[in-house]
Amino acid sequence: MRTKEMIKRYMRFSIVLMGMAIAMLSCKKDYEAEPLENVTIEYVFDPNDSLGTNALRFLNSMYADMFPKSVSRNRVDGNLLDAASDDAISSNIEDNEASRLAKGQYSAYDRVNSDMIWGDCYKNIRAANVFINHIDVVQVNDSKFDPLPSGLTVKRTWKAEARFLRALAYFELLKRYGGITLMGDRVLELGEDVELPRDTYEACVDYIVQEMDAIQDSLLAYPVPSPSRNSHRVTKGAAMALKARILLYAASPLANGENIDGSNPLTGYPSFDAERWARAAEAAKAIIDLQTYALEENAKEIFTRQYNKEIIFFKQWGNNKDIENANGPFGFGTQIGGEGRTSPTQEFVEAFPMNTGEPINTSGNYDPNNPYTNRDPRLAMNVLYNGATWLRTPLQTFDGGRNKPGGTELQTRTSYYMRKFMGDFEEASQYSEVQRDYILFRYTEVILNYIEALNEYSGPVQAVYDQLQALRQRAGILAGDDGHYGIPTNLSKEQMRDLIRNERRLELAFEEHRYWDIRRWKLAGEVMGKPLHGMQITQSAGMLTYNRVEVFEPGFTSNMYFYPIPDSEVLKNTHMKQNPGWN
Incomplete structure (x- = not known):
């Protein structure tokens, strides 16, 4: 099919898909009565619709379509994206997308990998531009909505929300592909020139930052009015958090000084600039200074208790047992469920220190024959290991045990199961539905962004120590006689960097x-260039023996720091440059 014919077909499909999204999101009879073929731009953005009913449905459809498309944590072919890192592997011994990502078994011709979201993101960007360009014609009556702070109007906040969702889509593209094509507010029409070049990495970063600066005072502030209706909406804190995150990425080695393709402006900056770290630290500190967010005392509840003070932005999910069904330990029968799809690695388990904060390789209290005793409490919050209580039962992840019996059933490949995100089922007899949302930005990340950037710019100053100690205190690490929670004093910048990255x-x-x-630290070649391990646990005469064993061979080459631009985009656009190493 020729390029122009493809573009025309895409645009027709885009209009139909947007109309379908609006129609399907509505269950009201007055909207269902409108035939699908009559759902036009004029119908959605109706000057006489004082409640902005259809425009709001359009905006809500944008929230529904934003990344991640699926709110399941197991969104990559039934697996976590983290199963393509060194923290976990897929328990599925068959070929799957997460394993292919970890091995580099993908190309510019890949049509199925669900993390290559080029088309989805540009669909979202186009929808946002349609909304931004047409919402002003709707004469919304502000008195019919929750009262807004002085100076804000309903349309102003809605438009700012759309601009955030558009910027979020650009960020998701940027971290995957490097510099991408910025559309501004344009909605391309039939007959227009669509052979547009990619913008530079720097231009993309600047655009997103400028957008967040421009809209933050047009958004609701936390805590929002009527949380049951508004808590999912973009807030000022969310805009500030996206700005802080992108500036952290821009300051990191991959973009800032260690460009994989020399001075290629599409894959990073041409040279290092320490001030990028200063900007990232400043952006994160601005969120801390709001004093509206805080660390949750019980970290386990962050993902199961709505409207808590750590959540900055989330995608609505609902009451379900999805996490437990997909990742709960195998071995409790079909009535209870649990596919055990995620197997945390031994590398991940060993990253947790002792409960004194000392690394296990330097602590005299670590016992390799009782490897989970006196460990950082966060280990038990993240990982289910042999002997841990789950569903009123001590788990048996030794070879031949109830939760690792062998055979063809899907089960752990490392002797570990993922615990994070699940409800409190240690003493329950079965799973029940848990109220959960997909958190995209939270306060802990803001603190970690801040201390990473601050340490890189100024070294391990007192503010870095203070924030680290607050995180470890919340985690349950013992304070110690010096009250430092196991954090050594007088660390060098490099030593503190390693500590922050591990935290x-x-x-x-x-x-x-x-x-x-x-990837942004430019460590993927080192981390994913060697085998990953699990723990083989054997039982004999009631005694357990622990042996570290290889379980998965990932792979990494430098071109994998960015995904390839889809070949269909390169073929139909002569100005679209492919990423290095993917030609």
Whole structure:
């Protein structure tokens, strides 16, 4: 099919799909009565619709379509994206998308990998531009909505929300592909020139930052009025958090000084600039200074208790047993469920220190024959291991045990199961539905962003120590006689960097950070270039023996720091440059 014919077909499909999204999201009879073929731009953005009913449905459809498309944590072919990092592997011994990502078994011709979201993101960007360009014609009566702070109007906040969702789509593209094509507010029409070049990495970063600066004062502030209706909406804190995150990525080695393709402006900056770290630290500190968010005292409840003070932005999910059904330990029968799809690695387990905060390789209290005793409490919050209580039962993840019996059934490949995100089922007899949302930004990340950037710019100053100690105190690490929670004093910048990176790994585990962190730090070649391990546990005469064993061979080459631009985009657009190493 020729390029122009493909573009025309795409645009027709885009219009139909947007109309279908609006129609399907509505259950009201007055809207269902409108035939699908009559759902036009004029119908959605109706000047006489004082409640903005159809425009709001359109905006809500944008929320529903934003990344991640599926709110399941197991969104990559039934697996976590983290199963393509060094924190976990897929328990599925068959070929799957997460394993292919970990091995680099994908190409520009890949049509099925669900993390290559080029088309989905540009669909979202187009929808946002349609909304931004047409919402002003709707004469919304503000008095019919929750009262807004002085100076805000309903349309102003809605438009700012659309701009955030558009920027979020650009960020998801940028971290996967490098510089991408910025559309501004344009909605391309038939006959227009669609052969547009990619914008530079720097231009993309600047655009997103400028957008967040422009809209933050047009958004609701936390805590929002009527949380049951508004808690899912973009807030000022969310805009600030996206700005802080993208500036952290821009300051990191992959973009800032260690460009994989020399001075290629599409894959990073041409040279290092320490001030990028300063900007990232400043952006994160601005959120801390709001004093509206805080660390939750019980970290286990962050993902199961709505409207808690740590959540900055989330995608609505609902009451379900999805996490438990997909990742709960195998061995409790079909009535209870649990597919055990995620197998945390031994590398991940060993990253957790002792409960004194000392690394296990330097602590005299670590017992390799009782490896889970006196460990950082966060280990038990993230991982289910042999002997841990679950569903009123001590888990048996030794070879031949109830939860690792062998055979062809899907079960752990490392002797570990994922615990994070699940409800409190240690003493329950079966799973029940848990109220949960898909958290995209939370306060712990903000703190970690801040101390990473601050340490890189200023070294391990007192503010870095203070924030680290607050995280470890919340985690349940023992304060110690010096009250430092196991954090050594007088660390060098490099030593503190290693400590911060490890804390980030533990605190944000399985939240789709590790996969990208090892890339932006430009460590993926080292981390994913060697085998990953599990623990083989054998039982004999009632005694357990623990042996570290290889379980998976990932792979990494430098071109994998960015995904390939889909070949269909390169073929139909002569100005679209492919990423290095994917030609």
